[in-house]
Amino acid sequence: MYRYDAIDHALVSQRVEQFRDQTRRYLAGEISDDEFRHLRLRNGLYQQRFAPMLRISVPYGLLESAQLRKMAHVTRKYDKGYAHFTTRQNIQLNWPKLEQVPDLLAELAEVQLHGIQACGNDTRNITSDYLAGVAADEHTDPRPYAELLRQYITLNPEFYWLPRKFKFGFTGAAVDRAATRTNDVAVHLVRRADGAIGYRFFVGGGLGRLPMLGQEMNPFVPESDLLRYACAVLRTFNRFGRRDNIHKARIKIVLREWGIERFRAAIEEEYAKINASVEGDELLLLPEDIESIRGHFTAPAYDPQAEAGADVAGIAARDARFGAWIKRNVRAHKIPGYRVVFVSLKAPDAVPGDCSAEQFEALADISDAYSFGELRSTYDQNLVLADVAERDLYEVWQRLDAVKLATPNIGLVTDIVSCPGLDFCGLANAGSIGVSQDIYRRFDTLDAQYEVGAIRITISGCMNGCGHHSVGHIGILGVDKHGEEWYQVTLGGSAGNDAAIGERIGRALARDEIADGVERLIRGYLALRVDEDETFIECYRRVGMAPFKARLYLNETEAAAA
Amino acid sequence: MTAILRRGEIVADDWAVIEDGRTELGTGGGKVIVTLARWRAEREALLAGHTAVGVLVPNTTDIEAVYAEIADRPLIALQFPTFADGRALSQAVVLRKRLSYRGELRAVGDIIRDLVFWLGRCGFESIAPRKDQNLESCRKALDEINVAYQAAADQHTPVWVRRRRALAAVH
Numbered sequence: 001m002y003r004y005d006a007i008d009h010a011l012v013s014q015r016v017e018q019f020r021d022q023t024r025r026y027l028a029g030e031i032s033d034d035e036f037r038h039l040r041l042r043n044g045l046y047q048q049r050f051a052p053m054l055r056i057s058v059p060y061g062l063l064e065s066a067q068l069r070k071m072a073h074v075t076r077k078y079d080k081g082y083a084h085f086t087t088r089q090n091i092q093l094n095w096p097k098l099e100q101v102p103d104l105l106a107e108l109a110e111v112q113l114h115g116i117q118a119c120g121n122d123t124r125n126i127t128s129d130y131l132a133g134v135a136a137d138e139h140t141d142p143r144p145y146a147e148l149l150r151q152y153i154t155l156n157p158e159f160y161w162l163p164r165k166f167k168f169g170f171t172g173a174a175v176d177r178a179a180t181r182t183n184d185v186a187v188h189l190v191r192r193a194d195g196a197i198g199y200r201f202f203v204g205g206g207l208g209r210l211p212m213l214g215q216e217m218n219p220f221v222p223e224s225d226l227l228r229y230a231c232a233v234l235r236t237f238n239r240f241g242r243r244d245n246i247h248k249a250r251i252k253i254v255l256r257e258w259g260i261e262r263f264r265a266a267i268e269e270e271y272a273k274i275n276a277s278v279e280g281d282e283l284l285l286l287p288e289d290i291e292s293i294r295g296h297f298t299a300p301a302y303d304p305q306a307e308a309g310a311d312v313a314g315i316a317a318r319d320a321r322f323g324a325w326i327k328r329n330v331r332a333h334k335i336p337g338y339r340v341v342f343v344s345l346k347a348p349d350a351v352p353g354d355c356s357a358e359q360f361e362a363l364a365d366i367s368d369a370y371s372f373g374e375l376r377s378t379y380d381q382n383l384v385l386a387d388v389a390e391r392d393l394y395e396v397w398q399r400l401d402a403v404k405l406a407t408p409n410i411g412l413v414t415d416i417v418s419c420p421g422l423d424f425c426g427l428a429n430a431g432s433i434g435v436s437q438d439i440y441r442r443f444d445t446l447d448a449q450y451e452v453g454a455i456r457i458t459i460s461g462c463m464n465g466c467g468h469h470s471v472g473h474i475g476i477l478g479v480d481k482h483g484e485e486w487y488q489v490t491l492g493g494s495a496g497n498d499a500a501i502g503e504r505i506g507r508a509l510a511r512d513e514i515a516d517g518v519e520r521l522i523r524g525y526l527a528l529r530v531d532e533d534e535t536f537i538e539c540y541r542r543v544g545m546a547p548f549k550a551r552l553y554l555n556e557t558e559a560a561a562a
Numbered sequence: 563m564t565a566i567l568r569r570g571e572i573v574a575d576d577w578a579v580i581e582d583g584r585t586e587l588g589t590g591g592g593k594v595i596v597t598l599a600r601w602r603a604e605r606e607a608l609l610a611g612h613t614a615v616g617v618l619v620p621n622t623t624d625i626e627a628v629y630a631e632i633a634d635r636p637l638i639a640l641q642f643p644t645f646a647d648g649r650a651l652s653q654a655v656v657l658r659k660r661l662s663y664r665g666e667l668r669a670v671g672d673i674i675r676d677l678v679f680w681l682g683r684c685g686f687e688s689i690a691p692r693k694d695q696n697l698e699s700c701r702k703a704l705d706e707i708n709v710a711y712q713a714a715a716d717q718h719t720p721v722w723v724r725r726r727r728a729l730a731a732v733h
Contacts, residue, residue: 011707017706159651
């Protein structure tokens with residue numbers, strides 16, 4: 001993974017001192033609340049319901065064991081002994097005290113973690129494929145490119161005061177595992193027939209209000225021009241993004257108001273001007289620039305004998321719990337003898353995405369012992385040990401199981417994506433954790449989960465959509481109606497290659513109806529599907545909304561007319 | 563006379579901003595800053611009546627489109643209606659790097675101490691902070707982070723270029 005050099009270290013530690021001084025001046029009454037809000041957000045600090053929330057950036061979801069141990073330490077020292085993984089592969093602490101945050105950030109900086117631009121109207125942490133470097137369907141590792149862009153956008157003064165937040169997502173594989181088109185900019189690495197590497201740029205995606213998928217702006221930007229094209233998009237946004245209405249300030253609104261032709265022409269014109277100026281020279285990436293960053297993302301020292309001595313199938317046949325875990329949580333690796341192990345953060349009664357100090361420590365030890373000291377966070381709020389030898393799988397499972405991290409439910413109905421919701425978040429209109437737990441209990445048995453098969457349920461506690469409800473197969477959005485929590489259901493969303501925004505099915509359901517309603521939708525799918533191979537989303541696309549709607553509003557005669 | 567920051571120093575401001583509709587001469591030797599609209603309408607009279615004339619450009623203006631009209635001005639002022647509105651940062655970078663403007667580039671408006679660092683990096687040579695801001699604190703803000711990954715309109719060399727040169731030096 002990328003390790004800091006002297007410049008990174010100096011930048012992050014000077015940044016901590018800058019924020020320490022800002023916090024001191026705020027507490028001394030020298031900075032207004034509104035001004036300080038902008039400053040703290042740009043350091044990851046968000047005001048939640050009960051305390052500030054600190055969001056820690058995890059570039060493209062890569063973590064190493066020293067960082068995990070530090071997380072265990074800071075959750076105990078500054079928080080309540082746990083942290084939360086988000087859909088953007090970041091980590092959030094829910095209970096730090098403002099006065100202590102500068103010290104907390106200084107401790108994180110020791111292990112190359114920070115909250116720089118984790119919130120606020122700026123360029124946010126870049127997300128990427130959590131299987132980068134190990135997936136068989138990958139043609140180009142996206143991480144070196146994401147890292148170069150990270151360096152370009154971090155504390156970039158021109159783009160530090162944007163109209164609204166701005167997100168990039170990267171992939172270099174056949175399967176999009178990073179929901180890239182839900183970002184303001186999606187960068188798809190592409191390889192032309194002649195072998196040349198380039199970028200297919202999508203612009204204008206974004207969830208929240210008016211969820212939209214990014215539209216193709218340029219099918220092939222040459223490899224040398226990543227930063228030039230990014231500069232053109234960012235400058236266009238900085239100039240033309242609306243600043244009169246926070247709900248219309250994302251770049252997707254510029255695209256919607258202008259139409260794609262005018263929007264594309266503006267970006268291409270700026271791109272051409274950059275290329276023709278001194279800026280273009282500075283932003284041009286030469287092959288050796290990319291090569292030197294690629295050196296940070298080399299493959300670990302795989303054991304050529306890793307295949308020997310592994311009897312995964314034999315043990316799985318004897319130990320059904322291990323067998324279930326192998327089936328659901330372990331995937332193929334491009335190197336023979338190795339597997340990708342998913343660590344489920346969706347145990348029964350757990351809060352989706354939460355990880356305790358003890359679990360952080362166990363994961364540090366397990367990753368050191370079995371996966372070259374690395375761990376990754378995923379778009380679905382789970383974790384990945386990317387390089388586990390087959391012969392170690394049984395031990396890894398035992399050790400994960402001991403700390404409740406081996407629930408065999410990856411990609412199943414209980415692998416629910418959820419934001420923190422009203423229990424923590426100051427923006428939320430409704431709870432999401434309790435709803436996820438209610439749905440979980442309906443399908444708690446493995447047999448029930450396996451019968452349902454692959455499905456993504458996603459829950460957001462408000463319109464901002466941190467739980468990505470718009471792109472869930474079943475999406476649930478919490479809304480406030482006269483002080484009560486209600487839930488709107490959308491169907492047919494997807495975040496993968498077949499990305500789609502879900503369609504709202506009808507009237508919202510009350511808190512005590514929502515789990516029943518979701519169960520009826522899933523039972524309906526089981527009745528409607530052609531056979532076991534037809535997944536929920538495939539079935540929905542075939543039969544459409546109507547039969548699901550009839551089942552969701554079973555007792556309502558007016559439902560058909562709604 | 564109010565004080566401002568210029569090239570990292572606190573100095574007395576020798577320019578007066580003349581709002582539209584007002585006719586009096588600026589103080590301090592008659593160096594005045596007028597709006598772009600007024601500059602267009604009263605160019606000859608303004609030049610005849612003042613030692614120097616600078617132009618204030620709204621942050622919604624296409625700076626490249628109007629540059630021919632203001633390229634010879636000794637001072638261009640860009641506006642920050644609120645400190646969080648960063649449009650003029652892009653105008654500044656384009657002025658410095660694409661249009662090679664070498665006159666005094668000034669930031670005016672709702673400029674708080676914690677915006678100053680970013681202004682400095684985007685090529686603002688002079689900065690007029692909001693009246694309630696502590697100028698000495700603003701001055702210190704200019705170099706509170708002295709490393710950078712990327713070049714803006716400042717002295718920094720992009721890290722990828724520095725790595726490239728370091729690599730070339732080894733070979």
